[in-house]
Amino acid sequence: MLISLAWSSLCSRKKSVILTFISLLISISVLISVEHIRQQAKTSFNRTISGADLIVGGPSGQLNLLxxxxxxxxxxxxxxxxxxxxxxxxxxxxxWAIPISLGDSHRGFRVLGTNGDYFTHYQFGDKKSLEFTAGKPFAGMFDTVIGADVTKNLGYQVGDKIIVAHGIGHTSFSHHDHSPFVISGILKPTGTPVDKTVHVTLPAIEAIHLPPSQLAKILDGEEESVQPDSVTAVILGLKTKFATFKLQRDVNNYQADRLMAILPGVALAELWQMMGTVESVLRVISVLVLLSSLFGLSTMLLASMNERKGEIAVLRTLGAGPSVIFALVLLEALMFVLIAIASAISLVSGALALFSDELAAHYGLFLSANLLSWETLQIAVIIALASIVTSAIPAFDAYKSALQSRLSG
Amino acid sequence: MKTLRIQKSITGTTLGINMQNVQHRYDQSSTAAVLSIPHWQVKQGDRVFLHGDSGSGKTTLLNLLSGILTPTEGTIELLEQPFSTLSARRRDAFRARHIGVVFQQFNLVPYLSVLKNIQLANYFAAKRDKHIEETANTLLAKLNLPANVLHKPANTLSVGQQQRVVIARALINQPELLLVDEPTSALDASARDAFMDILLNMCENAGASLVFVSHDMSLQRFFSTSIDMHSLCQGKVNASC
Incomplete structure (x- = not known):
């Protein structure tokens, strides 16, 4: 009965209630998204690579290489x-050592040149290896293995012929029209950038950069395969972890080539350290926005108290004690906030489901649209408690009003 | 008098209202009492017509009888149970269960439907009547209200209709004591007479006491007892009314 009364009371003040609701909805959504993206980004980044001990590339920053x-x-x-x-x-x-060669694209998806070791040794998440939904790893020079999202977006099947372009743009001016890549395998979804990658062989990467006449010879089988002369990076797995630092030092001091070796774990930690400040700032801002909305709710309830004096007096004559009036105002605020939380969760889930592809493509963020986690529950409880604290002010006002209300004939 | 305490039976010659040496001051420091009633008793089931000028303390008396206010001095017993000495919470509960209140102002919760308003009284009295809708309908019909008002928001009704809904609400818990203040001011003559009939009928059937406050002296004819506030305050009204 009290719930129905609180609900009717909210409905009777539609305009101010809806405006306050929108402000609360936005601030809760911001808070939830910041928290969700923070956690998901961390797990999504951390699960991208596992089992690798060193990454070796050309000298630059370790973050850049990672x-x-x-x-x-x-x-x-x-x-x-x-x-x-x-x-x-x-x-x-x-x-084991996985060579990778980057720099080309296929219809907006990155092309990665590698060899068969990639499919046997590359690990992600909790030391999971890559698996195939269909087909198999490279057999011939122009065999191509595509990630799950590539298949989903472009609808490729095993056996389809595709064109690989130089550069990484969606449309590249120098299409390598003569290179008939054939899809030999499709990988299972991993929730990592692998899903968005087109894997080809290292010789194929070299081949598409050859002059057309030379390429034609290869295609006609007149010339044997090309020997690659460079790779972008090498991912290393060591026999024993103890050798990691020694090998890293050796690689960094290697005389014949300019090399840099990084530890993926250390680089990831540096990445998070850098993000840590931004994270905290975002969190603080979203908490402040939420607080201001909660005070807005409290103000809305407080402003309504004057017009509700009569209503409170009626409830008093019916035998409602001041504590019931106090509870009624709190209940109103709580219902309001719970509905706002539920709406915010569905709003953010919907938005994530809608934009997850964009986020993954542009920022490498693989976010789950499922917000119903333990952390979200904690946030919801904290918001509800905070709303009880802030709406105690108007509730106390109502309590005083109830104590002072008189019948007048 | 003070030996008459808690008896379950509220029929027969029990006392509905028993006020002893009641004084009330709004301002604790002032010496002049707003209301001072040396001695007043109403037998359970009696119907009392109270009249007096504005400022004679009628409203204060009703506030005291409903437990919204407590007397500065003296005691009030209702249905032979201590009332003014109860804790605020228990006074509220007593009001919800045993007292029906019909006042001019502050009558209905404007945004609730008529039925909800009536249910609310039932809710606070902790009497969960399963047939509340039927009971309410019967009451509304007796008060010449069309059945379709039941689900309308209270603020869409005319003032006269609202006043009759308030009466239905006051009667829904079958209270032993009904406090009524100027209820007929918004009713026309025939509706007023019909209203008085049902009000008195209901009181009689339930054995409820009625304290009826009005300026309208023409209503005096419906009552066996008529009291002037002035004489009540001077202690001229004695013993059984």
Missing amino acids: LYSVFHMGDPTSNIDYQSYEMLKNDQQVA
Whole structure:
């Protein structure tokens, strides 16, 4: 009965209630999104690569190397010699080495040149290996393996022929029309940048950059495959973790080529340290916005108290004690806030579901649209408690009004 | 008198209202009492017509009888149970269960439907009447209100209709004591007579006491007892009315 009364009371003040509701909805949505993106981004980034001990690339910053080699963000600054890759691969401490070569695109998706080791040794999440939905790894030079999102967006099947272009734009001027790449395999979804990647062989990457006449010869089978002369980076797995720092030092001091080795874990930690400040600022801002909205709610209720004096007196004559009146105002505020929280959660879920592809494509963020986590529940409880505290002010006002109300004939 | 305490039976010759040496001052420091009633008793089931000038303390008396105010001095017993000495919470509960209030101002919650308004009285009295809608309908019909008003918001009704809804609400819990203040001011003559009939009928059926306050001396004829506020305050009204 009290709930129905509180609800009717809210409905009777539609205009101010709706305006306050919108302000609260926006601020709760902001808070929830910031928290959600913060957590999801961290897990999504951290699960992108696992099992790798070192990443070796051309000298630049360790963040830069991590971003382009693992997250396929930004452009590689310099390549390393193919001989360096072979040197690393043959090192006694190295268990496996995955060469990667970046810089080309296929209809907006990054193209990554590699070899069969990629599919056996690359690990993500909780040391999970890549799996195929259909097809198999490279057999021939122009075989292509595509990620789950590439298939989803472009509708490719195993056996389809595609064109790979130079550059990373959606439309590139120098289409390599003569290169008939054939899809040999499709990977299962991983929730990492792998899903958005078109994998080809290293010789194929070299081949598409050859002059057309030479390329034609290769296609006609007149010339044997090309030997790649450089790669962008190498991902290394070591036989024993203890060798990591020694090998890193050796690589950094390597004389025949300019190399830099980074530890993915350390680089990720540096990334989060950098993001940490931004995170805290975002959090503080969203909490402040929420607070101002809650005070807005409290103001709205307080402003209505004057016109509700009569109503309170009626309830008093019916036998409602001042504490019931107090509870009634709190209940109103709480219902209001709970509805706002529920709406904000559905709003943010909807927005995430709608824009998750965009976020993944442009920022490498793989966000789940499912907000119903323990953290969201905690936020909801905190918001509800904060709303009780702020609306205690108008509730107390109503309480006093109830104490003072008189019947007048 | 003070030996008459808590008896379950409220029929027969029990006392509905028993006021002893009641004084009330709004301002604690002032010496002049707004209301001073040395001694007043109403037998349960009696119907009392109270009249007096503005400022004679009628409203204060009703506030005291409904438990919204407590006397500065003296005691009020209702239905032979202590009332003015109860805690605020228990006074509220007593009012919800045993007292029906019909006042000129502050009558209905404007945005609630008529039915909800009536249900509210039932809710606070902690009497969960399952057939509340039927009971309300019967009452409204007796008060010459069309059945379709039941689900309309209270503020869409005319003042006269609202006043009759207030009466239906006051009667829904079958209170032992009904406090009524100028209820007929918004009713026309025939509606007024019909209203008085049902009001008195209902009181009689329920054995409820009625304290009826009005300026309209023509209503005096409906009552067995008529009291002037002036004489009440001077203690001229004695014993059983």
